[in-house]
Amino acid sequence: MVISQEILDEYRRVGQILSGQFPAIDIWPIIELVTVEAEIFPSYTLPEPVCDDPDDDKFLACAIASKCKTIISGDKHLLQVSGFKGIDIIKPRDFIDNYLR
Numbered sequence: 549m550v551i552s553q554e555i556l557d558e559y560r561r562v563g564q565i566l567s568g569q570f571p572a573i574d575i576w577p578i579i580e581l582v583t584v585e586a587e588i589f590p591s592y593t594l595p596e597p598v599c600d601d602p603d604d605d606k607f608l609a610c611a612i613a614s615k616c617k618t619i620i621s622g623d624k625h626l627l628q629v630s631g632f633k634g635i636d637i638i639k640p641r642d643f644i645d646n647y648l649r
Contacts, residue, residue, distance in 0.1 A: 549586045550614040554606045556583065589614045598632055601625040611635045 551559075559582060563575045592613035594605050604625045611619055612633055619626060619637045630637035638646075 551586045552610040599625040
C-alpha cells in the first residue's frame with residue numbers, strides 16, 4: 549500500500565468527522581495501521597485536473613508517483629477515470645472478489 553502525506557491527512561480528517569458522527573466506532577486503529585504499514589511517497593501534483601472532484605486527483609498523483617497500477621476506491625469520481633495513465637480503479641468488493649479469493 550502506498551499513500552502520500554496528503555492522502556494520510558485526508559484519512560485523518562475524515563476519521564475525525566466519522567468519530568464525531570459514530571462515537572461507538574473507533575476508526576483510529578485503522579488509521580494507525582495505514583500509518584505504520586503504508587509506504588509514504590512524496591506528494592506529486594498533476595499538471596491539470598483529471599477528476600470531476602479535483603480533490604480526488606491526489607490519489608491519481610500518488611499512483612503515478614509510486615508507479616502503482618491499481619487504486620481501490622468506491623469514490624464515483626475516481627471510478628469514472630479508471631484507465632487514466634494505465635491506472636485501474638476498482639471497487640473494494642471487486643478487489644475482494646477478484647484478488648483475495
